[in-house]
Amino acid sequence: xxxxxxxxxxxxxxxxxxxxxxxxxxxxxxxxxxxxxxxxxxxxxxxxxxxxxxxxxxxxxxxxxxxxxxxxxxxxxxxxxxxxxxxxxxxxxxxxxxxxxxxxxxxxxxxxxxxxxxxxxxxxxxxxxxxxxxxxxxxxxxxxxxxxxxxxxxxxxxxxxxxxxxxxxxxxxxxxxxxxxxxxxxxxxxxxxxxxxxxxxxxxxxxxxxxxxxxxxxxxxxxxxxxxxxxxxxxxxxxxxxxxxxxxxxxxxxxxxxxxxxxxxxxxx
Amino acid sequence: xxxxxxxxxxxxxxxxxxxxxxxxxxxxxxxxxxxxxxxxxxxxxxxxxxxxxxxxxxxxxxxxxxxxxxxxxxxxxxxxxxxxxxxxxxxxxxxxxxxxxxxxxxxxxxxxxxxxxxxxxxxxxxxxxxxxxxxxxxxxxxxxxxxxxxxxxxxxxxxxxxxxxxxxxxxxxxxxxxxxxxxxxxxxxxxxxxxxxxxxxxxxxxxxxxxxxxxxxxxxxxxxxxxxxxxxxxxxxxxxxxxxxxxxxxxxxxxxxxxxxxxxxxxxxxx
Numbered sequence: 001x002x003x004x005x006x007x008x009x010x011x012x013x014x015x016x017x018x019x020x021x022x023x024x025x026x027x028x029x030x031x032x033x034x035x036x037x038x039x040x041x042x043x044x045x046x047x048x049x050x051x052x053x054x055x056x057x058x059x060x061x062x063x064x065x066x067x068x069x070x071x072x073x074x075x076x077x078x079x080x081x082x083x084x085x086x087x088x089x090x091x092x093x094x095x096x097x098x099x100x101x102x103x104x105x106x107x108x109x110x111x112x113x114x115x116x117x118x119x120x121x122x123x124x125x126x127x128x129x130x131x132x133x134x135x136x137x138x139x140x141x142x143x144x145x146x147x148x149x150x151x152x153x154x155x156x157x158x159x160x161x162x163x164x165x166x167x168x169x170x171x172x173x174x175x176x177x178x179x180x181x182x183x184x185x186x187x188x189x190x191x192x193x194x195x196x197x198x199x200x201x202x203x204x205x206x207x208x209x210x211x212x213x214x215x216x217x218x219x220x221x222x223x224x225x226x227x228x229x230x231x232x233x234x235x236x237x238x239x240x241x242x243x244x245x246x247x248x249x250x251x252x253x254x255x256x257x258x259x260x261x262x263x264x265x266x267x268x269x
Numbered sequence: 270x271x272x273x274x275x276x277x278x279x280x281x282x283x284x285x286x287x288x289x290x291x292x293x294x295x296x297x298x299x300x301x302x303x304x305x306x307x308x309x310x311x312x313x314x315x316x317x318x319x320x321x322x323x324x325x326x327x328x329x330x331x332x333x334x335x336x337x338x339x340x341x342x343x344x345x346x347x348x349x350x351x352x353x354x355x356x357x358x359x360x361x362x363x364x365x366x367x368x369x370x371x372x373x374x375x376x377x378x379x380x381x382x383x384x385x386x387x388x389x390x391x392x393x394x395x396x397x398x399x400x401x402x403x404x405x406x407x408x409x410x411x412x413x414x415x416x417x418x419x420x421x422x423x424x425x426x427x428x429x430x431x432x433x434x435x436x437x438x439x440x441x442x443x444x445x446x447x448x449x450x451x452x453x454x455x456x457x458x459x460x461x462x463x464x465x466x467x468x469x470x471x472x473x474x475x476x477x478x479x480x481x482x483x484x485x486x487x488x489x490x491x492x493x494x495x496x497x498x499x500x501x502x503x504x505x506x507x508x509x510x511x512x513x514x515x516x517x518x519x520x521x522x523x524x525x526x527x528x529x530x531x532x533x534x535x536x537x538x539x540x
Contacts, residue, residue, distance in 0.1 A: 158452070
């Protein structure tokens with residue numbers, strides 16, 4: 001169970017990107033987070049595993065407070081939070097198997113990691129998961145030789161190798177063609193129920209959010225303005241989240257920080 | 270007669286490329302200044318035409334003495350070259366290995382500020398002196414011979430490879446680092462998985478280039494006493510063995526040509 005209370009994130013002296021967010025996710029529910037660029041979706045996800053340092057608030061994963069953890073404990077908690085990225089973020093020059101086993105880096109020693117001597121059960125788990133998503137025959141291929149959909153499957157398997165208690169997906173389908181992105185969404189949905197794993201997905205494609213998730217959360221300017229089932233997600237909510245077309249003053253005040261926030265404020269943990 | 274007529278005055282518009290320096294006063298002022306400095310420098314530098322006149326026949330004698338090159342002391346030549354090669358290879362290995370930690374220290378995106386400043390300082394210091402000056406210092410410190418040469422070229426390699434590698438690290442795809450951090454990987458594991466694979470091709474290319482460059486430099490630092498073929502060359506000149514010295518020079522050229530070819534081929538293969 002993931003509980004976020006009054007989460008605030010402010011970059012420097014600017015207006016906060018997240019303005020006191022509350023969100024609780026339980027069990028194996030798949031939650032879509034929708035919102036325009038700069039609404040704070042990516043920041044929200046990155047606050048959860050503290051790739052971005054939250055300014056204040058509380059984030060609890062199965063009872064453990066994540067904010068204010070020190071290095072060692074932070075790494076321990078990060079093992080329990082899998083993350084899937086828009087750009088896949090695979091290690092291009094390494095093989096698919098090495099990429100998958102990288103999901104165990106939080107568990108194995110540095111020596112094991114460098115010499116690639118992972119425990120036998122990790123390797124077995126890797127094969128099982130790769131077979132589950134259909135990439136086992138690529139085990140010894142270099143990651144950059146795969147197609148987009150295959151690479152994202154590697155990304156998903158890497159995250160699952162962590163034996164996560166929650167899975168974060170930051171626009172996992174945005175770099176994929178429509179068909180492949182449907183497949184990835186379907187995969188995330190079924191994995192969530194198979195592994196009874198809560199999944200948070202940042203997504204722009206509202207149609208996919210509707211069909212593959214159990215719950216939709218709408219963000220606008222760092223505040224949650226919608227929280228409900230896909231059935232309740234009507235045109236009104238959509239207009240409120242994306243500002244419709246009839247409010248030009250909103251378009252000019254919306255901070256375009258969607259990509260900047262990722263590049264300018266890496267914490268050095 | 271409806272077509273455009275180039276001779277017609279009415280339609281002819283002039284265009285000239287704008288000057289590099291827009292202000293004409295500044296433009297001509299700089300030219301005058303440059304001319305003034307050149308004539309002053311030529312007038313004050315002590316060119317002694319008499320001595321230059323005397324030197325020309327001497328140069329001719331040296332060149333004359335160099336022909337035909339004398340390869341009879343091939344053993345001495347071979348010894349010198351083996352030593353140079355050993356110096357170059359050892360220094361490259363040491364330098365390239367040591368450059369990795371310094372490059373990591375000197376990359377702003379993965380090193381905390383104090384470490385970054387330390388790493389940059391090491392690289393700047395090892396780059397600020399020409400290898401010949403460093404060789405003179407090391408010869409004074411550890412005596413004549415190949416050890417001074419190895420130390421010199423190791424330092425030289427750390428500076429050069431470390432600087433370029435640090436810049437390469439600063440330009441890596443940050444997403445891979447984030448991905449490794451999000452798995453709970455520690456600093457060193459992240460370095461091994463997310464950073465090193467990305468800089469590997471560059472590192473191999475730089476090492477090949479550095480081997481090539483060290484081979485060339487090892488001949489030069491030998492002249493100030495740091496061992497290798499440079500020392501052999503200096504001795505030959507000192508004993509007026511111009512024909513042997515020319516033989517050495519020819520072999521140096523041949524070896525450099527070969528090493529440049531090989532390193533170029535390897536780098537092309539890896540890139």
